[in-house]
Amino acid sequence: MHVDVALFAHLAAFQPDGKGGRAPRSFELPDGTTIAEVIETLGLPDQPRVVFVNGRHAEEDAALHDGDRLAIFPPVAGG
Amino acid sequence: MRELLRVDMSSGTIERQPLPEAWARYGGRALTDAVIFSEVPADADPLGPDNVLVISPGLLGGTTAPNGGRISIGAKSPLTGGIKESNSGGQAAHALARNGIAAIVVTGKPADDGLYMLVIESGGEARLERVDDWKGLTNYALSDRIAEMRADDDRYATITIGPAGEMGARAAAIAVSDPKGYPNRFAGRGGLGAVMGSKGLKAVVVSDKGLGYLDHADKEAFNAAMKRFAAAMKEHAVSGQALPTYGTNVLTNILSEAGGLPTRNFSEGSFESADDIGGERQRDTILERGGNAQHGCHTGCVIQCSRYWVDKDGHYKTKGPEYETAWSMGADCGISDLDAIADLDRACGELGLDTIEMGATLAVYMDSGAIAFGDGSAALKALNAGLDDPEMRVIWDGAEATGIKFGVKRIPVVKHQALPAYDPRAVQGIGVTYATSTMGADHTAGYSVATNILKVGGYIDPLTSEGQAELSKNLQIATAMLDSLGFCIFVAFPVLDIPEAFAAIHEMAAAHTGDAWDVDALMQLGKETLTYERIFNQRAGFTAADDRLPEFFKTDALPPLDVVFTVSDEDLDSVYDFVPETAAAMGI
Numbered sequence: 001m002h003v004d005v006a007l008f009a010h011l012a013a014f015q016p017d018g019k020g021g022r023a024p025r026s027f028e029l030p031d032g033t034t035i036a037e038v039i040e041t042l043g044l045p046d047q048p049r050v051v052f053v054n055g056r057h058a059e060e061d062a063a064l065h066d067g068d069r070l071a072i073f074p075p076v077a078g079g
Numbered sequence: 080m081r082e083l084l085r086v087d088m089s090s091g092t093i094e095r096q097p098l099p100e101a102w103a104r105y106g107g108r109a110l111t112d113a114v115i116f117s118e119v120p121a122d123a124d125p126l127g128p129d130n131v132l133v134i135s136p137g138l139l140g141g142t143t144a145p146n147g148g149r150i151s152i153g154a155k156s157p158l159t160g161g162i163k164e165s166n167s168g169g170q171a172a173h174a175l176a177r178n179g180i181a182a183i184v185v186t187g188k189p190a191d192d193g194l195y196m197l198v199i200e201s202g203g204e205a206r207l208e209r210v211d212d213w214k215g216l217t218n219y220a221l222s223d224r225i226a227e228m229r230a231d232d233d234r235y236a237t238i239t240i241g242p243a244g245e246m247g248a249r250a251a252a253i254a255v256s257d258p259k260g261y262p263n264r265f266a267g268r269g270g271l272g273a274v275m276g277s278k279g280l281k282a283v284v285v286s287d288k289g290l291g292y293l294d295h296a297d298k299e300a301f302n303a304a305m306k307r308f309a310a311a312m313k314e315h316a317v318s319g320q321a322l323p324t325y326g327t328n329v330l331t332n333i334l335s336e337a338g339g340l341p342t343r344n345f346s347e348g349s350f351e352s353a354d355d356i357g358g359e360r361q362r363d364t365i366l367e368r369g370g371n372a373q374h375g376c377h378t379g380c381v382i383q384c385s386r387y388w389v390d391k392d393g394h395y396k397t398k399g400p401e402y403e404t405a406w407s408m409g410a411d412c413g414i415s416d417l418d419a420i421a422d423l424d425r426a427c428g429e430l431g432l433d434t435i436e437m438g439a440t441l442a443v444y445m446d447s448g449a450i451a452f453g454d455g456s457a458a459l460k461a462l463n464a465g466l467d468d469p470e471m472r473v474i475w476d477g478a479e480a481t482g483i484k485f486g487v488k489r490i491p492v493v494k495h496q497a498l499p500a501y502d503p504r505a506v507q508g509i510g511v512t513y514a515t516s517t518m519g520a521d522h523t524a525g526y527s528v529a530t531n532i533l534k535v536g537g538y539i540d541p542l543t544s545e546g547q548a549e550l551s552k553n554l555q556i557a558t559a560m561l562d563s564l565g566f567c568i569f570v571a572f573p574v575l576d577i578p579e580a581f582a583a584i585h586e587m588a589a590a591h592t593g594d595a596w597d598v599d600a601l602m603q604l605g606k607e608t609l610t611y612e613r614i615f616n617q618r619a620g621f622t623a624a625d626d627r628l629p630e631f632f633k634t635d636a637l638p639p640l641d642v643v644f645t646v647s648d649e650d651l652d653s654v655y656d657f658v659p660e661t662a663a664a665m666g667i
Binding site for chain 2: 006008009010012015022024047048050052055056057071073074075077078079
C-alpha cells in the first residue's frame with residue numbers, strides 16, 4: 001500500500017531522503033503497517049507528538065490504509 | 080505604593096490617587112474591568128466623554144516574573160458595545176509599574192479638537208502636552224517624532240494611535256513599543272484606538288530611566304518561585320522549543336492539517352498554500368535575509384516567540400507576522416505570499432488597525448466579489464483607501480459593517496467582532512469561547528485549541544461537542560487570572576502540563592505582595608474578573624442570544640472534514656454559571 005507521510009517543524013529533518021521540507025513523501029508499506037512502525041522506521045525522537053491521519057487525530061497503534069495521509073507534528077502551540 | 084494616575088481630558092488635569100483598598104489584589108484585566116464597571120455607564124457612547132480608557136500593568140508588572148510584562152487596556156468597546164480588555168506585549172507595563180502606577184485612567188474629552196500627548200517622566204511626574212501638528216501621523220512616523228523629543232540616554236515606552244484611531248474607526252488599535260522602540264505590539268482588538276482618539280490622546284510616553292525592578296515582600300521566596308517558573312517555561316516542548324524556533328505562526332500547518340484553518344472567508348478549513356505562509360517557511364526566509372528570528376516582545380520574556388520580518392534587502396518591515404495575521408491576511412484572504420502579508424501587517428501597524436479584524440474584513444470584502452481572493456495588492460489598496468475615501472473607511476469599521484455594506488451573506492462575527500484563526504466547526508471548543516466570551520469572538524479568552532488540536536493540557540476531541548463548555552469555562556477563568564497578573568497567556572502551555580509551574584504563580588504573587596495567594600485565590604481572581612465583564616455586558620443589553628455563533632457554522636459543512644458546529648445552546652448557556660454566586664460574594 002501507499003501512504004503519504006508529511007513531517008513538520010524540526011521533525012522534517014527525519015524524512016528519509018534527508019531533504020527536509022513539509023512536502024509529503026510517498027511510502028510503500030506492507031498492508032497493516034501501524035503508525036508506530038512508521039515512526040520507528042523514521043527514527044523520530046522519543047518525545048510527545050501530535051499525529052493526524054487524513055486530518056483527524058490518530059493513535060499511534062492504529063493501522064494505516066492505502067491512500068492515507070499521515071502527518072506528524074512535534075508539540076506546537078501559539079495563538 | 081500602587082496608585083491610579085487619573086487624567087481628565089475635559090479639564091486637562093492630572094491627579095495621583097492611592098489604589099482603592101478593594102482593588103488591592105487587582106492588576107491588568109481585573110483592574111481595567113473594575114474601573115470600567117464602577118465608572119462607565121453601561122449605555123455610555125463608547126466615543127463620548129463618559130467612556131473611560133484604562134491602561135494597566137498586571138499585578139506582577141515591574142517584577143522579574145518571567146513573561147510578566149503584558150499590559151491590559153480597557154474601555155467600553157466601540158466595536159462590540161460591551162466591555163473590552165485588549166492585551167499587549169511591549170515595554171509599557173514594566174515602565175508604568177516601576178513608576179508605581181497601577182493604572183492610567185483617562186476620562187472625559189477635550190472641549191476643542193486638540194491633540195495631546197501624556198508624558199510620564201521617570202519618578203512619576205506627569206503632564207499633558209499639546210501636539211496638534213501630529214494630527215494624521217502614522218505610528219512609525221509618530222514614534223520618530225517622539226524620539227526626537229527625548230534625550231538620547233532616556234529609556235521609555237510609547238503607547239500610540241495612528242490615523243484610524245483619530246478618525247474613530249471601530250477596528251482601531253493601540254500600539255505599544257517593543258524593546259527596540261518599534262511601535263509594533265498591539266492592543267489590537269475591539270477598537271480601543273478609537274476610544275483613545277476620541278479623548279484627543281495621540282500618545283503616551285512613559286520613562287523608566289534609572290528605575291529598577293520592584294522590591295518584593297519576600298525576595299528569597301519570590302526568586303525561588305520565579306526560577307522554578309522560568310525552568311518550566313524552558314523545559315516544556317512548546318514554550319522551550321517550538322515557539323522560540325518558529326514563532327506563533329508554527330500553527331499554520333497544523334491547523335490546516337486539522338481542517339481548522341479558515342480559508343477564503345471561512346469557506347474551507349485547509350489552505351493549499353499553508354506551508355508557503357507558515358512558521359517554518361517564515362523562519363527560513365527571515366534567516367536567509369539576515370533578520371532577527373527570535374526575541375521577546377517585552378523585557379523578561381523567556382519564551383522569545385517574536386521575530387522581525389525583513390524585506391528582500393534585509394530591512395525591517397514589521398514584527399512577525401504573527402500566526403493570527405499570517406492567517407487573516409493569508410489563508411482567509413487566499414493570499415499565499417509572506418511579503419504581501421507583511422505589507423498588509425505593516426499598513427495596519429502604520430494606520431493603527433487590528434490585523435485580525437482587518438484580514439477578516441478584507442476576506443469578507445473579497446467574498447463580495449469586489450476584489451479577488453488571493454490579490455494582495457488589491458487588498459492593500461482597499462486597506463489604505465480609507466485614508467482618503469470616506470466610503471471605503473467602512474473597511475476600518477470591521478467585518479460586520481463591511482459585510483452589511485457590500486451584501487455578503489457569510490459574516491464571521493460574534494458580538495460584532497470578527498472570529499480569529501480557528502474554524503469552530505473543526506475546533507468545537509474554541510467555538511464555545513468565541514460564542515460566550517465577554518469580549519466577542521476572541522481566541523485568547525479561553526484557548527481551547529490547546530486541548531482540542533495541540534494536545535496540550537490533556538485532550539478533548541475537537542470534532543465532538545462533549546466537554547467543550549466545561550473546558551472553555553475553565554480556560555476562560557484561568558486566562559482572566561493570567562491577564563490580571565500580567566502574564567503572557569503562552570505561559571499556560573507549560574502551566575497546564577507541569578503542576579509546579581502553576582504553584583509557582585501563586586507563590587510569586589504571595590511573595591511579591593505579602594498577601595495570601597493560593598490556587599483557589601487565583602481562580603477567584605479569574606472569576607471576579609469575568610463577573611465584572613459579564614454583568615457590565617448584561618447591563619449594556621447583551622442576552623443569551625448574543626452568546627451564539629453565526630448560523631452558517633451550524634448549517635454549512637466545512638470542507639475537507641465536512642463538519643458543522645454542534646455544541647448545544649444549553650451547553651453555551653452553562654459557561655457563565657458561576658457568575659451569580661461570584662457576584663453575590665463580591666457584593667455587586
